[in-house]
Amino acid sequence: MATRYDPFREMDRWLANTVRQTPPAPGMPLDLYREGEAFVAKVDLPGVDPSTIDIDVEDRTLTIRAERRQDEAENVQWLTHERPTGTFARQLALGHGLALDRIEAGYADGVLTLTIPVAEEAKPRKIQVAHTGTSTPVRTEEAATA
Structure with missing residues (x-):
């Protein structure tokens, strides 16, 4: 059984060793x-x-940076201030076989969505076997002695 090529193998290893063992970047x-x-x-x-x-x-x-600004309200006495503000950054180590020039990004409802396509050259492909149309008879020992 052939294994399927996974260009994010390095990323998965990095995530398992780094991101999952440490808390995510604030925000x-x-x-x-x-x-x-x-x-x-x-x-x-x-x-x-x-x-x-x-x-x-x-x-x-791949590096993502974003900023959440602090509310600048006058005459405010904070009772609780738990939402992080400032500039945030997150980095992802990308594996080979990705179309880095075709990454798409969208932002809706507070969620940034990145779509990173697999490069054409990294996709599995079938190779057709050409048949020449001529056949060579196989000789058996019975046919050779007859």
């Missing part, structure tokens, strides 16, 4: 899954102004 919890021929990352960014979201890829490292 940036992440879900990651494969859907067909693409990987999807969903990052919770509630209260973030979409214009502050910055995403870049360099040397197979």
Whole structure:
């Protein structure tokens, strides 16, 4: 049984060794899954102004930055202030075989969704066997002695 190529193998290893053993970045919890021929990352960014979201890829490292500003209300006496504010960043180490030039990003209802397609050259493909149309008879010992 052949194993299917998984370009996120390095990412899975990194997530298992790094992200899952440490708490997620404040204000940036992440879900990651494969859907067909693409990987999807969903990052919770509630209260973030979409214009502050910055995403870049360099040397197979995807970096997400976003800013949640503090409410600037006058005459406010805070009783509880638990929602983190400031600039947040999260990095993902991407494996080979991904179409880094075709990553798509969307932001809706406080969730940033990244779609990272598998590169065409990394997709499994079938190779057809050409049949020449000529057959060579197989000689058996019975036919040779007759």
